[in-house]
Amino acid sequence: MADSYYEQLQKDSQFLVADQRLDTELVDKLVLQLNRIYPQILNDKEAHKFRNLNVPTSIRFAELLAHLQVKGEEACHEFYRALHIHAEDVYFSLPTRVSRRETTDPTGTNTAVDLRERFVLNDRGPCFFLGCFSVAVGLALLYYCGEGKFLGDARKVLGFTALGVGRRAKEVLISYTDDGNGKL
Structure with missing residues (x-):
């Protein structure tokens, strides 16, 4: 009690x-x-x-x-x-x-939130954010500028990039490489 x-x-x-x-x-x-x-x-x-x-x-x-x-x-x-x-x-x-x-x-499965950690969104730091942001910007550049002669054949690059990413990202990248006109 x-x-x-x-x-x-x-x-x-x-x-x-x-x-x-x-x-x-x-x-x-x-x-x-x-x-x-x-x-x-x-x-x-x-x-x-x-x-x-x-x-x-x-x-x-x-x-x-x-x-x-x-x-x-x-x-x-x-x-x-x-x-x-x-x-x-x-x-x-x-x-x-x-x-x-x-x-x-x-049992140790207490779901009470520690007040100090209530507003922590990501504990990986700013370098992780910058890395993810750089990858996203790079993929956007390849997508939008890849058809011209500026970057060459970006579809081949995206095909090789799909080797080290997750299942959903791999599906998107491979579908882009398979599409003949470069549009999703």
């Missing part, structure tokens, strides 16, 4: 206090979210205490986490919601979230 939010906050507190991504601005956002939307969790006096700039941010944040644990399960749950809204990267790197993702699928 899953841990309660109270137990999760107990486990995550040390990580949260030590995390450098939780700066003064983010702590203020979390305090204001809890104060404005849930005044029963964090009243105005308590919010003012946790937003006092004379006290270091790490101390204020540690006191806020202890205060939320005293308030109970609902306060801890609302803290996690506020953290998810204002600092998604911190939220997904919490020890309880990481362990939950790892234990969700013990």
